[in-house]
Amino acid sequence: MRLSIFVAVFAAAACAGAPPASPLPRALPSLEAIDAGVATPRVAEVDAVLALQSAAAASPRAEEIVRSLTTEVGARIAGGPKDAAAIAWAKRTLENVGLKVHTEAVKVPHWERGDESVEIIGGGAQKLHAIGLGGTVGTGGKPIEGDVVEVPSLAALSALDAAKVRGKIVFVNAPMRRTRDGAGYAEGVGVRFEAPERAGEKGAVAAVIRSVGTDRAMPHTGSTRRKAKVPGVALSGESADALHDLLATQKHARIKLALGARWLLPADSANVVGDLIGRERPDEIVLMGAHLDSWDVGQGALDDGAGCAIVIEAARLIAAAGRPPKRTVRVVLFAAEEPGIAGGDAYAALHAPEVGKYVVAMEADSGTSKAYGVRFLGGPSADASWDALAARLAPLGIARLDSRASGGGDFQELVTRGVPVVDLRQDEALYFDVHHTENDTMDHIDPAGLRQVAAAYATAAWMLAETDADLGRAPVIKEK
């Protein structure tokens, strides 16, 4: 794939009478060259993109940024003890890469885990490797006990006679599929979000789910419906299998769980915004986002330290090229994505008046593996820009996908208001082994993946900020 670009560069350069371009790495003469009239815009664009991609491939900065966040701050649940330290880190890091920084206050949900214990008691007694779902209610200072009713899905739970559930603990044992494109997570996450509420509606005293994750080792947290009727916890695959085995053979299992979880008053936090002001159209914004908060386990290295690092490094690469693009490249590190997109929604509300000036938005929130595909959503006028961008991403091994972009979690409000989005789709086959677990730590970073993804975001942001093209408005998608 890479070869075709070099051939194109070579051919264009040869036509202009210049010597053949040497492949890698390339310096950055081309923007000045086009100003001086010695290169065509087409050659300048190709040269600039190659220079960004070469610089990204040689840069350890994305990895260093994740490392800095995980070691200097660590896990940083919204509203928790590290929230302010995370904001301070974001401000200085964005400033250090050459962006103009401000913060925007956000009130964020504030939930605290407290102590947790989950065990099988009586026949087959064992501790279970479990974690409370994010935002679960607690057990009120004392343990809850109940016999276990196992179902393989939410649908099966809905079909249960309430008389069989009353006073029991529902166990939803639905394994998640390992997929490259995250489809397994999309299928599975409903169990986590809904099980405690649905179980409570049937009269259960608690819900236990098999973790929405692809490993067998660790329990995975993640948000469940707020104010769900009963407490909810996730088991590791191992513990889910042990419980299933017990029920299959002994026909009976009883669980005791104690959760110290509690909801506190909303806390003060902030979105952190860094701008590389456009040289010609400063009010038009090419937006890259990631979320600064994490869950309270592990270090939030992949979720979403990696995304923060990717968009910061992409902006740094563009800033380091020496001349800002025409439009403003903005990085926003959002508050409180995990407990319900509080930062993203606040950002959309605050900036609603100028939403027409948002050219495109791109979120990074998929770990550190390489991007394999790109997809777009914009107006009809965007097609030529998408074509050009797809051609520049191809040498990174990123294919254009047929499906429409949907935008990241933090951009849902902007998308519904018509802001075009680009989705760089990273390989998520391994991501859900550590996602929302104690193992979301620095040693699971894929440094080569980080560099490639940063190169892709830099490419996309630079091209869409440097063009004068109107990308139109995203159509309103009616999800079935």
Added chain:
Amino acid sequence: MRLSIFVAVFAAAACAGAPPASPLPRALPSLEAIDAGVATPRVAEVDAVLALQSAAAASPRAEEIVRSLTTEVGARIAGGPKDAAAIAWAKRTLENVGLKVHTEAVKVPHWERGDESVEIIGGGAQKLHAIGLGGTVGTGGKPIEGDVVEVPSLAALSALDAAKVRGKIVFVNAPMRRTRDGAGYAEGVGVRFEAPERAGEKGAVAAVIRSVGTDRAMPHTGSTRRKAKVPGVALSGESADALHDLLATQKHARIKLALGARWLLPADSANVVGDLIGRERPDEIVLMGAHLDSWDVGQGALDDGAGCAIVIEAARLIAAAGRPPKRTVRVVLFAAEEPGIAGGDAYAALHAPEVGKYVVAMEADSGTSKAYGVRFLGGPSADASWDALAARLAPLGIARLDSRASGGGDFQELVTRGVPVVDLRQDEALYFDVHHTENDTMDHIDPAGLRQVAAAYATAAWMLAETDADLGRAPVIKEK
């Protein structure tokens, strides 16, 4: 391998004028046949062994026995709240399979884990997936903190300048090899046993080790030296890697740990003994052992519920054949192996006067995977018996190994007093994924493996109890 036996049976039967034997399964006419003089002893032996092995292959009992122990009792640390329940289970289970049962009181070490927490604080803050080593001292009601000094081995710890260790927490990061024959465990277990004592000698405030296990997911407990100078904990491979990564990149890590562990007064427990009294030489004992206690995590399903089930099922198969062998087949379920072979040592001390009457001892304590080899240790007079036994184990896929048998943990005292031993070597490649972890649960049982191993113990015990041969005395092995 199986074919040669059938050829031998056929040939012997043909010589005796009987019709050719049909292969499998076989009923058990042969013991009566030999009494009636219609079969040669050789044919009877082969027939009896084949019948035992066929019965074992068709029997779900070994699995049921582990299931019964794990579900009715569960984890059963020596001296702990389930110790008495485990003894009661052992008595009724041994009686149920037709053995004459008695108990022998043993004072056992009594250690309690209490609450535990281990975390990196400051730079790179994260909780570590850790477990206190069995028998560790606690931290005295308050947390201990220290900067971390990493070493790759005990030897490297010994080589450290004490000035560099004083006040620090030593981290011994030695990965364990995955091997079929348990060599990786033998190499690795010294770290667990010695690290807290050695670190304390150097002035460290605590020792942290990479778990002696082959998975990356779980922390593994297991005994450390009693009265070691400082607390010791084991990290999961994941957490060990995360700590190593932090130290490699940030050159600094600080750990806080709090262990509620404490030693209590020795507790009352018992070895549980079940006999199938020999029909001709009742005072001569063929001994099969396993340990009834477990650690306090998981269910003690593989360690050593499986071993208990194997030796009980082997005795049951022999008892069910209808006529006891010449010698007594004894099953002993030992107390308190994990915290230091208390039951095995007490048994050897109590029975020292009649040690000359112990024909052979065999322990089962290696999980549920199939046996691949057998090895022997006895006097020169035992060679013909070993040859005959090896020939009968071969059809089960069990090869004779060149190395000498060493006997299980509970039989070390008996071996030093000259009791011959047979080691049935099970495949341990997967065993140390769950050994001494919360995942040592029923769902990790290999039912086919259990049946094969029970068949092997039944074969060995029956043959050595039915023969009149003197197996001699085990030579005193001087370990270097």
